[in-house]
Structure formats: structure tokens, C-alpha cells
Amino acid sequence: MTGPSSRTLRLLALLQTRPDWTGPQLADRLETSERTVRRDVDRLRGLGYRITAVRGPHGGYRLEPGSALPPLLFDDEQAVALAVALRTAVGTGMEEAAALALATVRQVLPPRLRRRVDAVQVAAVPRGPRPAPVDTGVLLTLAAAVRDRYELRFDYRPDQRPDHAFDHRRERGDTRRRTEPHHLATWNDRWYLVAWDLDRGDWRIFRVDRIAPRTPAGPRFTPRDLPGGDVTAFVQARFRGAAGDPDWPCRGEAVLLASADAVAPYIGDGRVEPLGPGRCRVSLGSWSWTALAASFARFDADVEAADPPELARAFARLATRFAAL
Template sequence: MTTTERLLNLLSLLQTRRDWPGSLLATRLDVSDRTVRRDIDRLREMGYSIQATMGPDGGYRLDAGSELPPLLLDDDQALAVAIALRAAPAIGAGIEEAAIRALGTMRQVMPARLRYRLDALEITTIGRAGDATPGDVSLDVLVALAQTIRDRQVLRFDYTPRVAAQSEVGEPLQARRVEPHHLVTSHGRWYLVGWDLDREDWRIYSVDRIHTRMPHGARFTPRAVPGGDVNDFVSARFKGSDVNEWACRGTVLLHLPARDVLPFAGDGTVTAIDDQTCTLEGGSWSWGSLAASYGRFEVPMEVIDPPELATAFAILSERYSATSANSLPRD
């Protein structure tokens, strides 16, 4: 190996575990202990904080330094960071511009094989990131879906039914043929939006339940997503509607400070009345589910409007009372 190749390999090894005995590094690199010591000194000169460890063998540890040195990432790590940067607008916190600049810097130094895969990834972000636990999504599957979207190829895949995904009893996978249109990330989960050729309808698929099949199908001419906006289309489907609006909307007065309600308001609107009360306008697919959602605050409240929401509270009250009365006694 050349000195540069050896330094890169040494840095890669140091990043994979906390402590490395010097003799083991020498064996892995097929060099002498003296050469390892010289290479460690070279990395320190480049800005890497490498500490010598005590012990029978002696060794080295890569620690955080005072400056940011060059990073060494493998292909999957580089793509994972790039995908996270593309989804950064959903995080907010004013990091959008910095994320775009960082993504541009990464792309500039990427080899062609990675730039090709990265450029295929066009992501639509809905809602805020991190509000839910991500599904088990393979990076290879994400890239494969993105490439079929870019190349406008019919995607063939097997789809795990929802019941089978939630139980230990497996069910036969469902074969699908889909014209893929958008990759969407929403609240920590990945979805594919596409036109199902067999069902002749737009569908939204959970990426963690997709098992791609090869080869892909023929090329297609993209259709327009209903309404023309994929964000509005997916948001509407998540709300059980054809338009991006909740079927039922109502407002309550909560005996709780606005600062305590805001973190749990979701897409609702919080308005402070005074230091101890606020209003919360929210929506849901039914009046009953809307009334139940307000119950999570566990404080006194009054319905401001509409009357249908007050009726839903009365029905829930009767139902909960009956449930309490019919609960089985514990031994």
C-alpha cells in the first residue's frame, strides 16, 4: 500500500472500535509497530485526536478533537448522511441552508457511483421528522425505488399485508405492479406513492413492507398526482379524505397553559387566553375521535364549537361510564 492508502485504512480501523492495541493494528496493516506509530503521528498532524492507551499491549484511541478533521465514510454511511441532509427541512431549527451546503460539499467529493445513486433520491417530506419510530427500511430498497422513479420504470414488488406485518403468522405476499412517482417521508416513516396498474388507482405503500423484484418493468409516462401536489395528496389520504382537510374540526378551551399544550398539539392551533388557559383548534376524521384526542390532556375543558363536538363528548362519556361499570374485578 502507498502511504495514503495505509493512512486511510488506519483511520477506517480506528473508527470501528474504541481501543486498538498497536500490535493488532500493525498486523491488520501488515506493517511494523514503528510504522504504525509514524502513521498515528501523521494523522495527529492532520487534526485527528488520537490518544495513546495504557496497558500490557499499549494502543490507540480515536477521540473527539478541537477541530473537525476530514471524515472517512463508507458508501452506505455517505448515502445515509446525504439522505438525512435532504430530509433536514422537516426538522426545522433553521438548519435548512446549512444542510443544503453540506449536501453540496458531500456530492462534490463523492465518486460517480455514489453521485448516481444520490441523484436518484428525490424526497417529499410531510410533517416533522422523528415524531414516530421509523420502520425497518433498507437503504438498498430506498435507492432501488428512487432509481425506478427517476428512470420511469414500472416497479414489481411483493407487499407484506398489514395483518401479516403485525402478527407472527405469515400470510402470502401480495404481488404488485406499480408506476412509482414519489418517495415520501412522514413522521419518521417512508412511503412510496404510485399508480397501481392492477387496481387502477393511486396507492400509498409503506416502504418497510416492500420486497422488490427483478427485473423492473417497462418504461411509462408519468401521470399527474390527484390535485397536482404530492404533499397535499398524501396528507389528505392520511386524514381519510380526498382533500387535505380534516372532515371534522372543533375548538375547546383547555384549563392548561399554552406552553404545556403546544408540544402535543400536532397540527392543531393553540391560542393563549391567559397564563392558565388556552384554546386548541384541531381536526380528525370523526367527531368521536376528535373528542377522544382532547382527552389526552386530562384537564377540565369546555367546548367552544361546534355542537357536534359537544355531542361527541356526551356519547364518549356514556361509553366510558359503561366500560368502567362493566370492567371485570381483579382477584
């Protein structure tokens, strides 16, 4: 593809990369005149793209969203990135929709690019048991409530057991909730809604696959300040059993009779410090002292020292329990 058609597609690609472009900027990038840029913009408008023009010394062009989805243009790297993202959509609860989207994208790719995309065969392995699928309609309803800041009422189906041994936020009983939704988040391949529970007067984290929205929605609300102000840190703290600090509530260290190189592959989010041949200091965190002591057993090494005293006492308790076997 050469001449005006090729140049017009290059113009479309530029307009998709950022909100605003001036005429001189586009002319410079396309190595043409501003008059030609104006003609190419008119050509794109004729194809259904909504491009607004702002006059004046700081004016330019902007590609606006339309009522229908016009053809999109991706360069090679963007197309491969999109295919990889769709192919690795494991744990999102939308694997089937992602596979259909990938098939749609692949169908319209040119043969050269399709071969490149097909070469990227990725085995996306979930972290744990495959989560329940998420209803896209529910997800969009929650996202709209978060964006528009209106109260959300829903029926909630609680689990009979927590997602994690340290999840102390599970609840049973009345499943009808009135909330102020604040954020959507993912944790361990599951979708969650972070919201202020109006009846309980506290922050709660709800699994999206257990939410059944009720209609109509409630009134708009003024957003509260999320503790700490960082949704990632807040979710980490709650699932680690801490009230506000995203770090583990129990953290300690032990000297192991093993080399740092032997320990490092299994350290997780801990830290290891070499202390010489066959010795290292390992720092780990967990939701309880007993769980923390047990986590050191995965290194299959003798423990020379432990700190703080709570961790040392937890080692002693575990030793007594296991010795009783």
C-alpha cells in the same frame, strides 16, 4: 498548505458549490489571474477530476461527474453538517450504513476538524418503535424506476394491521402489484412509495420495507398528475384519512378552563388562543370526531364549550362510555 496547492484546493471547493463558473469569476474569487486559473484546472484534471471548459464570452468551467469518486473537499461547516446528518440518521432504515459512512468520513478528517465533529454528540430519538431496516438495493431500484418512469412490478407483503388507526388503505390478499412509481417519501420514520396501481386503478402508498421488486421491469409510462400536485400534501392527506385535502378530515375547537401557557406545550399541530386568566380556545384536528374529542383530554382541563355540534356529540359519547366503567 500554501501556494499553488492551497489555491488548487480552493478552486476545487468553488467548482463543487455550483455547476458553472466563468474564468473571470474564478480569478476574482481566488485573487489571481485567469491564466493561473487555467493552470490550476489542468492540475485538477491530472488528479482525475473531469473539468470541462466552454469557450466564448460566456464560457467557463464545469466539474463533471466521473466514473470513479475522486477526493471530495468540504469546508468546516459542511463537514460538521455531514457528520450531524449521518449521526442523526435514525428512522431511515439505513442506520448501519450511515454509521459506516460517518466512520469513513471521520477517518480522513484533519485532527482539528475531527475534534469539532466528535464534539457534536446527538441523541437521535425515533418517534416510535424502530422501523424495519430498508434494503439499500431496493431503495435504489425504486428511485431509478421513479426517475426513469418505467412500470414497476413487485411482490408486496401487507401488514396484518395498519400503521395508524386512520390508515384505511391497507390491503390483504393478492400481493403481486403492477404500478407506475411516482415518488419516494418518508412518514413517521418509514420509507414509502407513492404509485399508481395499474390493476386497482387508483393511487396507493406502499411501505418500502415490504416491497420485493420483480424483474424485468415493465415499459416506460407517461406520468399521471398526482392529485393536488404536491407529494407532501398528498401523503399527509392519505395518512390523515382524507382524500385530497392535507388537513385533518375532522377539525373543531373547544374552550378549556386552563391558561394558554399551560396548554401550549401539548398543542402539537393545533392552535391555542388566550381568552383571559385561566381560559383559552383550542383548535385541533383528527381523523374522526371521537378521536378528536379524546385528544382534548390530554390537556387535563374542564371543557366549557365545543364546536361544531359533531364534536360536542362525540364528547357526550365518550362521557357515557367512560362513565360506564
